[in-house]
Amino acid sequence: MHYQHQLVIVGGGNAGISTAAQLLRKNKQLDIVIIEPSTFHYYQPAWTLVGAGVFDVQKTKRTEASVIPKGARWIKSKATSFQPENNQVTLENGETINYELLIVAPGIQLNWHEIKGLTESLGKNGVTSNYKFELAPYTWECIKNFKGGNMLFTNPPGAVKCGGAPHKIMWMAGDWLRKKKLLAQTKIQYWSGGTRLFGVPKYEKTFLKVAERNHVDMHFYTKLVEVDGPNKKAKFIGFGENNKNQEYWVNFDMLHVTPPQSAPDFVRNSPLANEAGWVDVDKFTLQHARYPNVFSLGDAASLPTSRTGAAIRKQVTVLVQNILAFKEGKPLTHRYNGYSSCPVVTSYGTLVLCEFDYDGKPTETFPFDQSKERWSMYMLKKWMLPWLYWNQILPGKM
Numbered sequence: 001m002h003y004q005h006q007l008v009i010v011g012g013g014n015a016g017i018s019t020a021a022q023l024l025r026k027n028k029q030l031d032i033v034i035i036e037p038s039t040f041h042y043y044q045p046a047w048t049l050v051g052a053g054v055f056d057v058q059k060t061k062r063t064e065a066s067v068i069p070k071g072a073r074w075i076k077s078k079a080t081s082f083q084p085e086n087n088q089v090t091l092e093n094g095e096t097i098n099y100e101l102l103i104v105a106p107g108i109q110l111n112w113h114e115i116k117g118l119t120e121s122l123g124k125n126g127v128t129s130n131y132k133f134e135l136a137p138y139t140w141e142c143i144k145n146f147k148g149g150n151m152l153f154t155n156p157p158g159a160v161k162c163g164g165a166p167h168k169i170m171w172m173a174g175d176w177l178r179k180k181k182l183l184a185q186t187k188i189q190y191w192s193g194g195t196r197l198f199g200v201p202k203y204e205k206t207f208l209k210v211a212e213r214n215h216v217d218m219h220f221y222t223k224l225v226e227v228d229g230p231n232k233k234a235k236f237i238g239f240g241e242n243n244k245n246q247e248y249w250v251n252f253d254m255l256h257v258t259p260p261q262s263a264p265d266f267v268r269n270s271p272l273a274n275e276a277g278w279v280d281v282d283k284f285t286l287q288h289a290r291y292p293n294v295f296s297l298g299d300a301a302s303l304p305t306s307r308t309g310a311a312i313r314k315q316v317t318v319l320v321q322n323i324l325a326f327k328e329g330k331p332l333t334h335r336y337n338g339y340s341s342c343p344v345v346t347s348y349g350t351l352v353l354c355e356f357d358y359d360g361k362p363t364e365t366f367p368f369d370q371s372k373e374r375w376s377m378y379m380l381k382k383w384m385l386p387w388l389y390w391n392q393i394l395p396g397k398m
Contacts, residue, residue: 004098011105012036015298021069021396032072051130051139052172084291108299121229126254148185149253156260157193164342166258174214175347278302284335310341351377
């Protein structure tokens with residue numbers, strides 16, 4: 001069967017829902033369809049706090065139906081392919097949805113299967129990840145019951161959602177161990193596919209000090225390729241100039257994994273993708289490079305900035321204005337400057353609020369040096385940001 005709609009949004013996460021909500025606030029008459037297979041919607045930024053034992057995981061979860069904006073139609077199904085030449089999206093049941101305008105916002109794909117032995121190891125033998133709703137509480141169990149030994153935290157090569165998340169939980173674990181007088185008996189190791197701890201020097205200086213006080217042993221240009229849960233061993237391979245193809249088998253008592261990530265397969269294999277697999281859009285206007293009636297934002301878009309909820313909030317504002325201009329045949333004058341924000345918890349009670357643009361230039365909100373660890377910013381993350389997400393951002397009010 002074929003269905004025709006004015007505006008089709010693929011993805012019912014933060015990007016898709018808040019875009020639909022803002023568009024309907026501008027024009028209630030818009031015919032908007034949201035394609036999203038999930039039954040539940042999650043506030044994922046709080047999963048670090050869940051993993052640190054200071055946030056209830058159930059408070060990060062609501063039904064998808066409860067966040068669909070009034071006036072939008074929800075199709076509870078997976079999109080499986082795009083036919084932009086025919087202005088069509090195909091669903092998993094074979095039905096096609098025709099659109100006048102398409103917004104692609106399906107989020108990012110977690111590729112657990114790319115690491116040998118990981119899937120069968122998760123949730124036991126001290127192997128965990130805050131990138132999964134069901135596992136964040138197990139992270140806390142691992143930290144709370146830790147008695148000393150090797151504690152490993154990984155960060156894969158390439159883009160991940162919330163680039164600070166791989167080491168946020170590491171800082172919290174280090175602080176917990178210090179409070180419990182277990183830090184001296186623990187070797188915290190950070191194995192990263194990146195080239196450095198953080199991409200913006202102003203904030204990296206602070207994180208290097210946090211790493212020093214937690215005695216973190218850092219390894220860069222490496223990737224996790226295998227996990228042997230029963231024997232508590234992890235295999236890494238180097239790919240830098242000085243460690244290319246070098247293998248490291250590391251014993252662990254706890255292993256926190258950030259999985260490799262990519263655009264969803266149905267995006268990577270579509271005409272909408274660039275060579276790297278992301279939706280190929282202009283980084284300023286968010287309009288597709290080859291199909292003018294297609295736009296994209298959020299984690300699946302080819303935007304060269306950190307993939308965070310804060311970035312999405314700024315992208316939505318630009319996208320909505322440009323969509324409305326495009327519908328009226330006007331120039332797309334609104335531009336996204338690459339703004340992103342990483343609220344990085346550094347202890348139980350302190351946080352560094354990193355804000356920056358495409359050029360890595362700090363673009364800070366508050367009239368003080370945000371590279372310093374602050375209690376006030378920790379309170380912002382723990383209490384204010386979750387409230388803003390459910391009550392202001394998703395409803396399209398900001």
